Amino acid sequence: MNAMKTNPSTPGPRDGIHVPADFAADLAARASAKALSAQWTPARTVTLPRWRRILWTAASAAAVAAGVFMFRPDEQGSANPTPPVTLSADDAWTALDEGQVTLTDDELFELAETHGITTL
Amino acid sequence: MQAKDSAEFTELVQRHAALWYRVALRVVLDHAAAQDVVQDACVKIWGAWDSFRGTSARSTWAYRVVLNEALTAKRRARPTETLDASQHAGIPDSPYFEADAALTALYQAVASLPERQRLVFQLRYFDELPYADIASVLGTSEGGLKANYHHAVAKIKKQLAELNLDAFEAS
Numbered sequence: 001m002n003a004m005k006t007n008p009s010t011p012g013p014r015d016g017i018h019v020p021a022d023f024a025a026d027l028a029a030r031a032s033a034k035a036l037s038a039q040w041t042p043a044r045t046v047t048l049p050r051w052r053r054i055l056w057t058a059a060s061a062a063a064v065a066a067g068v069f070m071f072r073p074d075e076q077g078s079a080n081p082t083p084p085v086t087l088s089a090d091d092a093w094t095a096l097d098e099g100q101v102t103l104t105d106d107e108l109f110e111l112a113e114t115h116g117i118t119t120l
Numbered sequence: 121m122q123a124k125d126s127a128e129f130t131e132l133v134q135r136h137a138a139l140w141y142r143v144a145l146r147v148v149l150d151h152a153a154a155q156d157v158v159q160d161a162c163v164k165i166w167g168a169w170d171s172f173r174g175t176s177a178r179s180t181w182a183y184r185v186v187l188n189e190a191l192t193a194k195r196r197a198r199p200t201e202t203l204d205a206s207q208h209a210g211i212p213d214s215p216y217f218e219a220d221a222a223l224t225a226l227y228q229a230v231a232s233l234p235e236r237q238r239l240v241f242q243l244r245y246f247d248e249l250p251y252a253d254i255a256s257v258l259g260t261s262e263g264g265l266k267a268n269y270h271h272a273v274a275k276i277k278k279q280l281a282e283l284n285l286d287a288f289e290a291s
Contacts, residue, residue, distance in 0.1 A: 015246040016219045017145055017212065019138040028137035031159045032130045035166035 124169050133162055136179060139247070140186045146242055147190035151214040153197070154190075161189040176256040184257045187239070222285050229279040230272075237272040244269050 137158060144157035165182050172181055210231020211217075211224060219227065230238055236258075243254045244265075251262045258265070 013142060013246065014248070015142060015146060015242075016223050017142045017214065017217050019141055019216050021138075023216070024138035024141065025134065027141060027155060027158055028130075028134040030155075031137065031162035032133045034159050035129070035133075035162040036126055038163045038167065 124166070126166075129166055129169060132165075132178060132182060136182065140183070143183065143186055143242075143247070144190040144193075145212045145214055145217070146246065147187070148194050148197070149210070149212045151212075151216075153193060154214070157190045157193050158186065160193075161186040164189065176253070180253050180256050183253075187257060222280075225280055225283050225285055226276065229276040232279070233272050233275060237268045237275070240265050240268040241272040241276070 140158045140161065141154055144154035144161075145151065148154050148157060161182075165185050168185075172178060210227045211219070212227075230241055233241065239258060240254060243249045243257060244251070249257070251265050254265050255262045
């Protein structure tokens with residue numbers, strides 16, 4: 001017996017998830033519309049000087065690769081620099097999720113893509 | 121700078137929405153949440169459209185975004201508010217999911233795997249992705265993937281055998 005073939009007369013995907021064409025088309029339309037409309041949403045604040053962003057990104061990449069995460073230095077803190085805070089991946093995600101870290105989507109995405117990170 | 125090609129993006133979404141929904145559903149195990157994952161992933165795909173470096177197929181890159189979004193959504197969700205008993209056993213809750221006893225047992229066996237093995241198994245067995253694409257999606261070596269897949273299959277076969285279910289066909 002093949003555990004995957006639930007109905008030999010109408011072979012479907014091995015995972016048993018049979019997505020109707022009309023549902024897929026509707027989902028695609030909704031997803032596309034949401035994405036294309038979101039392009040006008042202003043990016044979250046990024047005011048750090050470029051060299052600081054580069055340094056932070058490099059440090060974060062190394063930290064993530066090591067299983068931890070670092071807060072970016074306070075954007076207002078150039079006069080009184082705040083030392084980096086090292087977090088577990090779960091705590092870092094919570095901080096990102098709650099908006100405690102001003103990491104743009106592009107930064108996060110590029111970081112993950114560059115280092116093949118699939119989970120945080 | 122070349123302008124974003126919204127037509128190309130829309131065509132990509134139309135072509136892969138069903139697959140992306142399946143990928144998301146297998147991770148988040150909830151019909152509505154899977155749709156949210158696809159939509160949120162599309163926002164990120166379009167937002168990062170110009171940063172795509174072309175080191176893999178655009179569809180592979182997008183697949184990775186969807187999978188990452190699903191994993192993120194799963195981690196964000198609090199179990200008590202999103203999962204019922206069957207979902208705790210790794211069974212998707214969707215009107216489009218159909219399973220007999222054997223497939224249900226397979227899902228339960230897959231759910232018991234460590235995350236890396238589970239992902240490799242799902243991409244390889246359910247979506248039949250070549251190892252090269254899986255390596256691109258998960259950001260790891262093909263050798264490591266093959267080892268993960270081998271271990272996953274061995275564990276699943278053992279669990280199904282204990283339930284007196286014949287082994288599935290895994291290449």
